[in-house]
Amino acid sequence: MKTGTHEIAHSLPIELQLMLSILNIDKSSLSLESIQDMAGPHIDWDRFLHLTKEHRLYPIVYAQINKLDLQFVPAHIISTLNQMCVCNTMKMLQLTAVMEKVCHTLEQANIKSLVLKGPVLAEALYDDFSLRTSKDIDLLVPEGSFEQAEELLLQLGFQPDEYVPRALNAVRRNKHHLSYTHSESRVQVELHWRMSSDSFREFTFNELWNRRRQTKKTSIPVSYLGHEDLFVYLISHGARHAWFRLRWLADIKYMMHSEMNWATVADYCGKLDLMHVVGQVMVLLSELFDFSLDSRCRAMAAHAKSQRLADEAIKIIDEYIYLLDKQTPSMAQAYFKSYNSLLLTSRQRWKRNVNKLYPNYLDVKALTLPRWLHFMYFPLRPFLWYWRKKKQRVPV
Secondary structure, rough: OHHHHHHHOOOOOHHHHHHHHHHHHHHHOOHHHHHHOOOOOOOOOOHHHHHHHHHHOOOHHHHHHHHHHHOOOOOHHHHHHHHHHHHHHHHHHEEEEEEEEHHHHHHOOOOOEEEOHHHHHHHHHHHOHHOOOOEEEEEEOHHHHHHHHHHHHHHEEEOOOOOOHHHHHHHHHOEEEEEEEEEOHHHHHHOOOOOOOOOOOOOOOOHHOOEEEOOOOOOOEEEEEOOHHHHHHHHHHHHHHOOOOOOHHHHHHHOOOOOHHHHHHHHHHOOOOOHHHHHHHHHHHHOOOOOOOOOOHHHHHHOOOOHHHHHHHHHHHHHHHHOOOOOOHOOOOHHHHHHHHOOOHHHHHHHHHHHHHOOOHHHHHHHOOOHHHHHHHHHHHHHHHHHHEEEEEEOO
């Protein structure tokens, strides 16, 4: 499948192309000879190493280098990758232990929970905790159980990562999770009451719970999303972040090799306004991972917006990793502005704009009012917004 994205993909840095070629060799027409030719004297191996780290793909790249016995990779690069993988294995074991403890504690309190990513994803997709990286544990609970679940996290030694005022129900309207870090282990848990902001449609917790699966390699069973629900969640999550970390696409690629009920996927994507997103994924997999699409997947890729979204995503994949350390949150928001406007449907844009009319937790942080004066946040919102923006522009 050759698209307009094809030319952009082949103009990516040679180090990024080499990394992708090493990942793709098992399932593509690439040969070892062609990869070795690509890895000539012009390769910047430090940049290659940096890309494997920033895209969070170093465990799979290292496994592939060993499996294929790629002797052209310098010894110091292989040694560094090995050290990174050992550290990652220890981190994933730690996350797994904490995940089990938190989920068990919630279960004892009769709180249902679904792990969204992290160690469960490593088991579900790679059958090996060490082959995927994760920085935290994403946990979804019913919205009505959130405060109780939060209290249990605090009892376990987790502390909120930031103070977020709860007035006006602004947190629920403007966020979909809050983050907590353990005071000793420094493990972070993101406690979700939704999987994404309420600009996006999603299934109810009970619908997801009824289709859940359970882990087999943990010491106690841990619940996570059903197969098609997980696929839809991962494409939605990756698309919202413009796929700037290729690990998210690699997850989808590995998932595509398992049995997938495409009729169910199409039904879910239709209900959740994600048909253009699943099409974008198919274009990106074809062009970046040399993935062979069947007729159903090619039909999804033919969605009118999918190609444009894929073009924009590849530009971001090419550039954004190098900008991560230099951008403030407001700069990052501006960087993604054109992509987000293309990603959102008209209904999602309308919902997002309506939400902007409501006071949010930043307004409460800027000006604390007694409960009986909370109604004043509505007329004051434009002034508080202007004051925050002006304050951000004041030089330090």
